[in-house]
Amino acid sequence: MLILTASASSCKKYLDEERRDNFNTNNYFTTASQAQTFVNGIYSNLYMFQNGDAYGESPFITLELFAGHTTTLGQSVNNKQVITQTTSPTNPGFQTVWSNSYAAIANANIALKRIPDIAMADADKKKLLGEIYFLRAFFYFHLVRLYGDVPLITEPVTITSETLYPERSPMASVYDLIIADLKAAKESGLPETDQSGRASLGAVRTLLGSVYLTTAGYPLQKKENYALAAAEVLPVLTKYTLFPDYAFLHDNAHKNQGELIFQINYLVGVKENAIPQLTLPFNLQVGAYGDHLGAMIPTTQFIASYPAGDKRAKERQFFFSSYPKDKDPSTIITFEKPALYKFFHAESALGNGKSDENWTLFRLPEAMLIYAEAQNEAEGAPNQTARDQVNAIRARAELAPIGNLSQAAFREEVWRQRYLELCYEDKSYFDIQRTHKIYVVPGGTFADATSTPNEQGVTFKEQYYFWPIPQREINTNPKLKQNQGW
Template identity: 30%
Template sequence: MNKRYFLPLAIAAMIGASSCVKLTEDPKATLTPGNYFNTQSELDGAVTSAYRALAIDGAWGFTSKLTSYFGSDDLTTHPASNKAENREFDRLQGTSINNSLRAEWEGPWNTIYQVNNVITNYEKVAATTPDAVQKRNYAGGQAYFLRGICYFYLVRTFGPLPIVTGPAEITVIPERQGPDKVYAQIISDLKKAAEMLPDKWPAGVDVGRPGALSARAVLANVYLTMAGWPLNQTSNYNLAAAEAKAVMDAKKYDLVPDYLDVFKTNNNIESVFGLEYNVAGQLPNRSFGATCIPDDEGGWDDFFPEINYFKDAPVCKRTDETFHTQIKSNKFGVISWDDPRTATHHPYYNKFRYAAGDGIVETPTKVISFNASTNKTTDVVRFAETLLTYAEASAMSANTVSDEAYEALNKVRRRAGLKDIVKGLSATAFRDSVVNERKYEFAGEFGQRWFDIVRLQLLPKVIARRDPNEFKDLPLNPAAVANPGPKYLAPIPFRDLNLSPGWTQNATY
């Protein structure tokens, strides 16, 4: 995270080289609590190790973290090139042997194993003063937070999971538990984190560390998700609204005035929780800059929006800042995204080009240079999400729309350059307005659109709205079009399934 927390190079290299995380792997091979947690500084180092395990390229540091979310309308990829693994899921044809999928599975599991060791052993660190006890608890609270958010991403992506909350026995293969039990564990972890952490770390201190409000913001999303598929526990709308409201009332976060600055700055007032990166510290973020720059401009062309997703975007400042529509072709000069001479005939994302000032360098007519490795923080939770979670959850829980719910939605719309939603909507119509706002507020961001599609079962509508020219030579999986339900979950990676007798693969994989 912040460079004062970087691990010694030997430990960092060990974690960076850990490319295979199996549920049968003994985490004591990575950390040895018996002789590691002797001091607070060693405990802090173990927590930093867990962050790094989640932030690396093979986890959440590259676009592979999006692989199974390409079934969404805000993500598509080059029809040729080396994007086959993303194309599989873009066509709803994903497989369990997809190598990029492993980032979504291994990154969180590696982190869970490491924080389990912290949670099991942090209280063994000697603490003889209230200040020392507090620092020790802060380390434990971060571990609980990381375990909660990792399980949250895993359960939404893969469905039933083993619940591992302590050092894993090398001979034990835990059973996959239903989402209800996984969510119970997530809630327990995030509540524990909220009890143990400060509301928000002081500015400039322990940058990138989640606070109690971070945990409550994630809890709000957890409850909102539980109100939808697969649990459909609508009573959780009220809990989602309460957690989001607590974060709002604390007045520790706000919207960045200019939407584009969210993606050009680090640790701004809108960032509720983000993963920190440092190229010089051998921890680059490769999800910005080159990855979303068109092939016509010399970029990597990894991801961009579908045609009708772009065409359906509201006319506003946020849309102008989100999308890149004038391609600075190395061969033809500045041409429109739909010019037949472009490689993909698609618009691109503008908001991911810049990173934290170390992404692209360009003039109005030409790309000068760009970087594949940047120092840009990945904002996993933004305050805009909390506002929209509150708006939707409060309306659905009360079956009526309060003035506060309208204001939460309209605050996001005003920043976008849109007019206020006029009052008088039914709760359901208002919910649909909020979901549509989320669709473009979080365009292309880490699973946000896909998770809305999943919890609200929107895939049939997304498929129906797909432009017929959307790489028509690479059609959608006909079986998935006829029965999209099973595609809401990704497959368990084959290698892990094969190492876990008794597990059953998710349907259709």
């Protein structure tokens, strides 16, 4: 059954969900309004990242657990098995990402087939198709990075289609489609930026830059793509601005603004989430939440890896170690371990406990660091623009600027800033995949991923460079073969 979204306000268009039990594509795609509603439904599949149960088995947490800098104080056996690298293809998070991504891709394929025939303003049609290309590329990008070779489906599927039970396609072919889709999205007339939560040219360029950076690393190692990545994100750097306050990253007043390039949008009463509850200390009454689950807690060793004086590591910047008790502000609760203030949502904590905190998929510092890393690799040394990007991030963190570093030293400084600035935003595991390096704490150095224990004493297993194909999919489709080691 398809889940569609109906238009609400101009800034929350894809939030309202509506079921259409008798949906039929043959008589549905007749008006511009129908086309818009259908595309809104593709956006709603982004909610997969926060899908999960009360134990914290949500993909946004699973991705961080794979990176090794997160503990869980919650009750999830599956989460603990990810940390110790003893999990299996039956882990529900693997199925959540696979099924939601392919549901989004299936609807994107239908929309790309049917919307061109709708009578509507050409500019509106072109923009809508650009959003669809962006979204299809986004979901395929997650699939190919997480599972490796995956089925490549570009046409609507019916019960009689040959692709009803598809085989896996080579990663290179999947990336070819992703890049082609994003190039099409770039030419679709999308706005440079967007404050409504929809795709923009900035989001397209940042995603494409990330794709090029990824393909320049393992396993494809297309080194020529470093230059393409740098060129792709360069225009983004002047279209967004860094926030002066880290609190703006997770409040309601600054959603989809400033440095926030693309977010998953939430709204109380329409679509809410449990991000604060999942990231608060276990069973401590911080905020007006019914649950305090401790499902994603940063390791103390990771926090200790921040340089002396780094503002991000100070109290109530990216982390916090105490907070007033709910309904009793005179009582200060001290945590056993620091938690993520980066995702603390004051509006819901001090209100009724219903969170509509947005989840950020792309923000300006990532684009800045993509440029810095890619330019350094492409040209053999950092240029002034690359150094400026790193120094801007460091300046906000109240750190001294870097000087003229060598290519190798600059490379590691960029990697280090990716960990320190983008921590717990689902970037670290993908960095391990493409670099085959892990961030070693508390020293903040880098070492081979499969031979160096992390701060929890776990050494990354080679099979963990990819997730397993979900067992349910293997059971359903005999053409799917499991990833090595799983």
